[in-house]
Amino acid sequence: MTAKERRPRSKETIDQYLLSEQQLEEMYETMLLARRLNERMLALNRQGRAPFFIGGTGQEAAQVGAAMSLKRGEDYLVPYYRDLAMNLVFGMSAREAMLNLLAKKDDPHGGGRQMPSHWGVGSRKVVTGGSVVATQLLHAAGIALAAKMSSDPIVVLTCCGEGSTSKGDFHEALNFAQIHRLPVIFYVQNNGYAISESTEKEMPIAHVADRARAYNMHSASVDGMDAIAVYQTVKPAVDQARRGGGPFLIEARCYRLGAHSSDDDDSRYRPKAELEEWTQKDPITLFRRRVETDKVFPPEELDEIEERVTAEVQDAVEWATNQPDPAPEDALGFVYRE
Amino acid sequence: MTAKERRPRSKETIDQYLLSEQQLEEMYETMLLARRLNERMLALNRQGRAPFFIGGTGQEAAQVGAAMSLKRGEDYLVPYYRDLAMNLVFGMSAREAMLNLLAKKDDPHGGGRQMPSHWGVGSRKVVTGGSVVATQLLHAAGIALAAKMSSDPIVVLTCCGEGSTSKGDFHEALNFAQIHRLPVIFYVQNNGYAISESTEKEMPIAHVADRARAYNMHSASVDGMDAIAVYQTVKPAVDQARRGGGPFLIEARCYRLGAHSSDDDDSRYRPKAELEEWTQKDPITLFRRRVETDKVFPPEELDEIEERVTAEVQDAVEWATNQPDPAPEDALGFVYRE
Amino acid sequence: MAVMTVLEAVRTALGEALDADARTFILGEDVETGGVFRATEGLKARFPGRLIDTPLAESSIVGVSIGAAHYGMRPIAEIQFADFIHSAFDQFVSEASRWSYRTRGESSLPMVVRTPWGGGVHGGQHHSQSIEAYYTHLPGLKVVAPSFPADYRSLLRASVDDPNPVLFLEHKRTYRLIRQEIDGAAAETVIGRSRVTRRGGDLTIYAYGLMLHESLAAAESLSAEGIECTVVDLLTLLPLDVETILETARNTGKVLIVHEDTLTGGFGGEIAALIAEHAFEYLDAPVRRLAAPDIPAMPYAHAMEAFFMPDRDKIATAARELAAY
């Protein structure tokens, strides 16, 4: 039975999505995997098995829709600490995510030298970053400059939160990138908060995308709870940047459904009603409802994905827990490259 | 003979200017004094009598028109290194300007501890600054915040060049000021160059004023070669800020008629034709032509001003030259306030 | 008498400062809801309008404080973690520390920048740093780094009252770890003075922050072995209390300088150099420094973090060797 036979009404609908059936499946599975990993990570933290957790719950659609617009293995991703789902798109496995959380010796993101969620794997073109916000936007501009000088037709996508757009480095990066018309997408996940501060304390404008006007830069603001809309916005921007059309500032309007991190108690500052309102817009629920309504997949298939993901997370925790920790002296070494 | 009798046609014209006859005279005299001081300072540098000179030739209208919009003794001026004319408006004498150039012991701007043109006199509300560009914009925001918290109805005007708007501190200052609706005017003197770099290397926008759009801030771009137009633009902005209307970004489009500093050879990068074109728009010539055409002052009065200024500069050089230099050990002291 | 943690002492001092002087106010990220360590908790309700949540931009936090202090206010800025202060470095180096000097005292900046520093909290590379080495090289600035709650309270008050810019370092590992009985009145501690916390004739240990507590613990156990240590709590790192440093070095003839920061270029070099120059004739042993290894930053994973951090055992080992020299 071909896909077409199975779901006669879905084909045209899928065409409207600009995404193949396979891509839609990947989209759902990746969002779900990110969500389940984050949930489990928080649980491990609460059990005392991981000293620190910071996650991207609520931002899965914003992340997966954007990351899927890139060419994996060619384009660069310069992520920030919530971008677990982007890393999954770029090839990270559940096991690896857990290695990173548990700061295991073989964690490819630095072997426990950094806090969890500070990713970077050269072979995947995911670029290492620290915790200081917005510094990475300049690294992204630098990579894009180097690529342009090398006539390498790649695109760099870099992320930060809306709070981080107040930093000087944000301004310097956008200014530089636009002057040199670099192939870089500045992707801001506006989740409504910078820790406890809501957006009106962080910026005097309604939309992060408005910041582009100071640089005469292309910009867009998209519903970041809708993975398909995100893809449909980011993909053309990436294509345009690849063709030499210059940088883009894209704002994904989403919401931080969790606390800032495992150290934060968001009940101190977040109105309950607001959280409930946004919970209604959960990006994964929305996606599932939409593909179900449009009959893209039969419900069984979505359930299968759910089961697969659950098993994957369970396996990852068990496996990663038994991996070796770094030795004390591993702290030394690699200070300089010979 | 009253002014009215003497110049029957001028009264209505002056009313259009929004400036009194006395203010117009001050405007002219101050611009001229700044120009002559700068010329003489450069000469002293070339004679080996002053190791360093940096001036504001070409920016006199931009500076005088703006500074005259402020309440002297009440409002704060946070200047940059070209703002000699602004300082003259705020009460600096020619003698003092020369004390500063020659780094004399009694220079009130630090007694030779700083390079010339790094002004600051507390009693005049002119705020000390260093050479690092754009840091002062944040100080201005801080003063404005303090004044607002103290219900003190003052305005802060701070200056920088267009090149300096690329710095992170520019962004952080405007963002902060607009979020808190502070009484501060960010006044950018766009003189076409940052040392050798022309504006298209510095910013991806046509006008510095466009940068305001990232902050939803009021802005204006004014012909900075026209002192009256500058006053007419800056004065309402200052009044509005004083009434609680929030900050303003104002760009004065002018031109650096001299080299960057005494260490710079602008013939290496500046097209001769461009310089000649702008020389036609010399703000002092323009002003004189306008007030002559409008018959605000009889020519003799303008000539008298010219003579007064020349004598003042001559006196200042002679006087200042004979003032004591700092002693070597003056380098110590004032590191901390007790 | 009340028992206070370091954190409570800081919060108490902030409340007292806001109470005592209407020109004081607090600004920083998340300070209105108490800050990530809750140092400002409850203050917004007590002092409406005097806590200001800033945008996430450290240079602006320091730069705005400079302007407000110049105007005549007494801003108390919080940098959420010391690790995030670096983008404000220019405002410290080029502006704040030079303000009094370049105006010849006409204007000074009565401002405090508080920030949690130090490791041992699984904070990894960007939530564990020691930053004192950069800031103790800025004449014009004062740098204060207490160890005990009473000193946190009194030195924070003194910092707010000081007419000069003060960087006030709060060791985050000690926030809830260290408790002390505190009198109703703030203890009399003065910026610029260290304190001899313990006296012993065999050697002197110099430390501050968490390492002061580790040093005291080491001294305690060494005492049981018959090695008696003098322990100096430096308290103020800039300007340094050179007199107390030299006096104790001369008395014991052997010195051990301890800090949590990495060795090369660390603040310990200055103390070692002072002693090697001005107490040279009294020295009975090499001037010894104990510090973290020269790697870029503190690792996150537990075993590596512990390897990085000096502690009571490493201090005791070094002191034992020195005593035996």
Next chain:
Amino acid sequence: MAVMTVLEAVRTALGEALDADARTFILGEDVETGGVFRATEGLKARFPGRLIDTPLAESSIVGVSIGAAHYGMRPIAEIQFADFIHSAFDQFVSEASRWSYRTRGESSLPMVVRTPWGGGVHGGQHHSQSIEAYYTHLPGLKVVAPSFPADYRSLLRASVDDPNPVLFLEHKRTYRLIRQEIDGAAAETVIGRSRVTRRGGDLTIYAYGLMLHESLAAAESLSAEGIECTVVDLLTLLPLDVETILETARNTGKVLIVHEDTLTGGFGGEIAALIAEHAFEYLDAPVRRLAAPDIPAMPYAHAMEAFFMPDRDKIATAARELAAY
């Protein structure tokens, strides 16, 4: 053989580096027209497209260089004056110096940041600074500070070839002041090694930059008085050549550390501390430092500037005292 100034040596090395490796490029303020000191003069015409004038924003100059180096280019950034590097401090501390460490060597940053430092040019507070104390406390970064033209040339080439980030300090007073005959081939100088420039048995002077030349002049005149000095040109400040430092200290038993930067928290403390710990048994006199007084920055007026700067006379006086100890 050609006689070159420091500036010519730098310009020559830049041209050679651009010639040798297509991945190199130069970025900074005004570099296309040669830069304010004309270090890059003529290079744009020879290497079209490989000089990039940047906006006036130092954090972006360093941050963009990091990205380009990560990609695989070899950026050579110019910071117009060392005094303006502070707003890029965060990019050095939090990013560049940690890149290799946090990727466990998977990625490193072959980038150079060149910047003119030092005083004696009537540059006042913001055009005269010494910045080495801040950067020598950043493991993962290399800091190079030559004194002679041949070393400028060879060490700048070596810095460009180094897989790690290098801060390359050029003393601006020496740009046109110091000349030297240079061979066609770059001299063999290696990052991480100091050089004993002069040998004498009475004491050792450690210096770099302009102060190395002042120290040599002092040593010359002291020799006429019968005091023979060893003079060590440190050349690389991070990683330090500890071996040469200790060997010379042990040989002469008396040491004088000279720098132009202010004393407290300056780089000299590290050298003093190393010697006081590891050459202690060989010392015949206090470890002496000579540096600028502890004021926030170098004053502009001539008399105060001269008062601030150490020079050959002050060095000779200190050395004489030490020799007589």
